[in-house]
């Protein structure tokens with residue numbers, strides 16, 4: 001019988017506002033739409049998806065700590081904490097599973113301060129600029145990585 005991999009999908013500050021403002025930057029999907037798409041794709045891939053959002057840096061750090069020994073992979077869109085949070089980086093560096101960083105927008109086309117990501121230092125891969133579809137691509141990447149690593 002195939003094993004179910006457990007994936008934590010972590011979303012940072014203000015991503016709960018998706019679909020209500022700035023569609024030119026972040027697309028028209030709500031975070032619930034993205035969650036539904038992840039759960040559907042996750043089912044196809046044999047993943048159990050734990051999809052979360054927090055506006056609090058401390059809560060995100062705690063969730064990453066709790067993922068140790070529980071989740072096989074973490075997909076993280078840390079929102080603005082991407083560019084500021086050494087605490088989140090340190091938590092991700094202690095996590096032994098696979099980390100994929102996702103951004104809806106192409107952060108390299110935007111303000112200079114968005115070009116640097118602390119999260120990237122702990123990420124096995126980074127996907128940005130593809131809107132909500134990036135999350136599904138991250139799930140597919142995880143499946144490939146798990147297959148390859150055995």
Ligand code: CA2
Pocket residue numbers: 013014015017018019020021022026077078079080081082102103104105106107114
């Ligand atoms: O492109 C991304 O996914 C970001 O992580 C989004 C963050 C931003 O700070 C990063 O530089 C790139 C911002 C998320 C805020 O989302 C909103 C959505 C709708 C309305 C207002 C904010």
